[in-house]
Amino acid sequence: MKMRTGRRTAIAGLRIRHQHGFAFKRIIVVAAMLGLLVALIALKIMTGAEGEKRVAAKQDVTVIMNALTLYRRDNGRYPTQEQGLLALTGKPSTKPVPIFWKEGGYLHRLPNDPWGNVYRYLNPGVHGEVDVFSYGADAKQGGEGDDADIGSWE
Structure with missing residues (x-):
């Protein structure tokens, strides 16, 4: 039995809290790291x-x-x-x-x-x-x- 109430999902009597925004923070960190890597590679190529x-x-x-x-x-x-x-x-x-x-x-x-x-x-x-x-x-x-x-x- 699955019942959705607000930001929590009840599955077989267990409540699991969703962590909205956590994935977004991960994406930002990965994007920043990729940007730094691209900048370093470009610097290596250009100079x-x-x-x-x-x-x-x-x-x-x-x-x-x-x-x-x-x-x-x-x-x-x-x-x-x-x-x-x-x-x-x-x-x-x-x-x-x-x-x-x-x-x-x-x-x-x-x-x-x-x-x-x-x-x-x-x-x-x-x-x-x-x-x-x-x-x-x-x-x-x-x-x-x-x-x-x-x-x-x-």
């Missing part, structure tokens, strides 16, 4: 190895800038030039010592750019309140193509 490094550097700069924004939100200011980007992974001991520094840090570790060099930090920045950048493949300021600087202002 060479150095082009991929430039894209990776831009992503790193974005992640670092997001961490700096969280640091500023918690502490009312960006790390000083002296404190540098290391303030995102360990609590600074130089003044001004952040009062509300997030336990565990803002980044698990500070990445190097894809060419093995440290990311640069300027406070105050030239292009914004702060700047985060890589000098590119040649590790020198300026340049063109793969040697061009990659920064938070782009």
Whole structure:
């Protein structure tokens, strides 16, 4: 005997609750994963190895800038030039010592750019309140193509 009442179905005396929306969430997650996969494949096809490094550097700069924004939100200011980007992974001991520094840090570790060099930090920045950048493949300021600087202002 099957009887339908509202959102529940009674089968032989048992009530089973339907989970509307659960399948929709699964579809959204799968679609997002497929979209990411397609984007990565397209990136691989459209760019060479150095082009991929430039894209990776831009992503790193974005992640670092997001961490700096969280640091500023918690502490009312960006790390000083002296404190540098290391303030995102360990609590600074130089003044001004952040009062509300997030336990565990803002980044698990500070990445190097894809060419093995440290990311640069300027406070105050030239292009914004702060700047985060890589000098590119040649590790020198300026340049063109793969040697061009990659920064938070782009």
